[in-house]
Amino acid sequence: MAEHAPYEFKNPVARWLESRLPILSFTKVHLLDYPTPRNLNYFWTFGGILAVMLVVQIVTGIVLVMHFTPHVDFAFDSIEEIRRDVNYGNIIQKMHQVGASMFFLAVYIHIFRGLYYGSYKPPREVLWMIGVLILLVMMATAFLGYVLPWGQMSFWAAKVITNLFSAIPFFGESIVTWLWGGFSVDNPTLNRFFSLHYLLPFVLVGLVFLHIWALHVPGNNNPIGVEVQSGQDTVSFHPYYTMKDLYGIVVFLLLFAAFMFFAPDYLGHPINYAKADPLVTPTHIVPEWYFLPYYAILRSIPDKLLGVIAMFGSILILFALPWLDTSKVRSANYRPIYRQFFWLLVIDSIILGIVGSNPPEGAWLTIGRIATAYYFLHFLVIVPLVGFLEVPRPVPKSISEAVLPPRSEFRAAE
Amino acid sequence: MSRSISLLAAALLGLMVQLVPALAADEKLPAKDVGFSFEGPFGTFDRAQVQRGYQVYKEVCAACHSMSLMRYRNLGEPGGPEFPPEQVKAIAAESKVTDGPDAAGNMFERPALPSDAFVKPFPNDNAARAANGGALPTDLSLITKSRAGWSGSLKTLYTTQLIKGMGGPEYVYSVLTGYQDPPPELAAEAPEGKHYNPYFENGHWIGMPPPLTEGGVTYADGTQATVDQMAKDVSAFLAWAGEPKMEERKRIGFQVMVYLLVFAVLLYLVKRRIWGRHEP
Numbered sequence: 001m002a003e004h005a006p007y008e009f010k011n012p013v014a015r016w017l018e019s020r021l022p023i024l025s026f027t028k029v030h031l032l033d034y035p036t037p038r039n040l041n042y043f044w045t046f047g048g049i050l051a052v053m054l055v056v057q058i059v060t061g062i063v064l065v066m067h068f069t070p071h072v073d074f075a076f077d078s079i080e081e082i083r084r085d086v087n088y089g090n091i092i093q094k095m096h097q098v099g100a101s102m103f104f105l106a107v108y109i110h111i112f113r114g115l116y117y118g119s120y121k122p123p124r125e126v127l128w129m130i131g132v133l134i135l136l137v138m139m140a141t142a143f144l145g146y147v148l149p150w151g152q153m154s155f156w157a158a159k160v161i162t163n164l165f166s167a168i169p170f171f172g173e174s175i176v177t178w179l180w181g182g183f184s185v186d187n188p189t190l191n192r193f194f195s196l197h198y199l200l201p202f203v204l205v206g207l208v209f210l211h212i213w214a215l216h217v218p219g220n221n222n223p224i225g226v227e228v229q230s231g232q233d234t235v236s237f238h239p240y241y242t243m244k245d246l247y248g249i250v251v252f253l254l255l256f257a258a259f260m261f262f263a264p265d266y267l268g269h270p271i272n273y274a275k276a277d278p279l280v281t282p283t284h285i286v287p288e289w290y291f292l293p294y295y296a297i298l299r300s301i302p303d304k305l306l307g308v309i310a311m312f313g314s315i316l317i318l319f320a321l322p323w324l325d326t327s328k329v330r331s332a333n334y335r336p337i338y339r340q341f342f343w344l345l346v347i348d349s350i351i352l353g354i355v356g357s358n359p360p361e362g363a364w365l366t367i368g369r370i371a372t373a374y375y376f377l378h379f380l381v382i383v384p385l386v387g388f389l390e391v392p393r394p395v396p397k398s399i400s401e402a403v404l405p406p407r408s409e410f411r412a413a414e
Numbered sequence: 415m416s417r418s419i420s421l422l423a424a425a426l427l428g429l430m431v432q433l434v435p436a437l438a439a440d441e442k443l444p445a446k447d448v449g450f451s452f453e454g455p456f457g458t459f460d461r462a463q464v465q466r467g468y469q470v471y472k473e474v475c476a477a478c479h480s481m482s483l484m485r486y487r488n489l490g491e492p493g494g495p496e497f498p499p500e501q502v503k504a505i506a507a508e509s510k511v512t513d514g515p516d517a518a519g520n521m522f523e524r525p526a527l528p529s530d531a532f533v534k535p536f537p538n539d540n541a542a543r544a545a546n547g548g549a550l551p552t553d554l555s556l557i558t559k560s561r562a563g564w565s566g567s568l569k570t571l572y573t574t575q576l577i578k579g580m581g582g583p584e585y586v587y588s589v590l591t592g593y594q595d596p597p598p599e600l601a602a603e604a605p606e607g608k609h610y611n612p613y614f615e616n617g618h619w620i621g622m623p624p625p626l627t628e629g630g631v632t633y634a635d636g637t638q639a640t641v642d643q644m645a646k647d648v649s650a651f652l653a654w655a656g657e658p659k660m661e662e663r664k665r666i667g668f669q670v671m672v673y674l675l676v677f678a679v680l681l682y683l684v685k686r687r688i689w690g691r692h693e694p
Binding site for chain 1: 455482483488555556559560561562568576577579580582655656658659662663664666667668670671674675677678681682684685688690
């Protein structure tokens, strides 16, 4: 964390406040003057994009709650009333629903950026682990929210996912009954999911605060992965990165708006426009796209308990990543072998997603198993091994050496 | 080493592309593609068509199918058939609803008002089943939203659905015009009272007899009431009913896109200017 420079505020009210709660100097240190590596590329704007998406989800969510009825007999129709009779409700509801997809799109880009540039390596392990925690809470929130409209897929998703807990030995069935609040997915389930769906986003806000705190202690990683060494290497967060982030955010919002206004149903399942019917099972029960890779992992393992363990393991393994990676070099720009495996992991994740959207039969099952095995192989074998075997390319001494013209020219230009 | 990995990745992806079409074969036929006026980013409903579609619903479909989410007033609201207010009142008044209790505690019948929901053809689901050979006629409020016209192969998933939409209205059109004689190998196993329709979602056998017949309705605007025309009209009406605010959504969407685009350009220029200050 940057040294607390003693700010002298001229305004007497500011001085008065500052001596009682130093919120102004805190803002100045962490939001305005915060020294940021000068070479961050646009992949770094996804942090800001995610903050905006969280706010979008919370604000639209609060408005939706004003019109939603969490009851099995009315939930579905109340969402439809929002789409039909609430002023701009059709847009607010789509903003929330498509917003969830966009939130995940951004978070996956953010995570893969971290994987590519080695942002999980010392001294940023805690920052990374809080990030993984954020992903888990996000996933829980998204799942709980998906159940609320009480459509066919909502209902059956709730059934399938809660049933996973029945795989727990001895207590499985009791735990599922406890989760449901009864002997089937019914009104108590909907009510508690609603309650938790409202709670968890605020837990996310807290975790995001910790995430940013943990970021501001070591400072940002950067595309060359070399720590900041002097003022030459950094620029102040404002106006340089506030403006760059804002630009990135607005470009992302363009994509968001394009989906939301012109292909609002593309990312969802049509069958969720049919009201939940416990007596009619949909032909294919498939989660939203952002859960497909995990679903593929779950279904590629014949044993239910092991499948559940593998599914959760695919995320939990990220907690161990800072210690699994044996390479001292952060950025994959200087790691010719790791870089290849990084892209293979990206492809593997996409393949898992495609497999997850198809029934687990025939060739899909085989592909799913290979892709699942490869996913774990990447983290457990390839990453530790490549760190030992690979000869990294020479890394620049500093950020300014990498991105600024040589010193003499620099002087001449001035 | 690195090249071999890239090759492996390419081979894997190639394998996927090869496998996918073979695996994705679905028994349901994809819907027939209809060029509706409401497709695309600027598409709007053809008022006359949606009005004709309402007539088809009212005179044909409504005998069995409810539309529980619709109110008569919706018929006069902007973005739909936009019947004039007097006509909406007259349409509503054609149906009777039970109201009450009155001051004496009795229920009474009165003509429906624009604020009333579309009157249902059957008092409850059991009555509907009993009158329809055990099959429940689906509520049509969201039929064009809850059915996909095309799905399956990756190409459909990634391009057709994105460009033409999920194909719900096309699905309805295809089912309405898709009745045909069963192929000889299936004819023997035809279930009692079911009809062959390869576009129908739950298998090929549909409980609903072919609902549209040539000249089944008489259009006030003189349009020829062919089966094809009626199927298109009622699909358009149901598409509107599935999302009555579609036109508002697209209009605001266009404004938002223009705003964001201009804002993005300005931000880019500001950003470049600010960063330019710092370059040596």
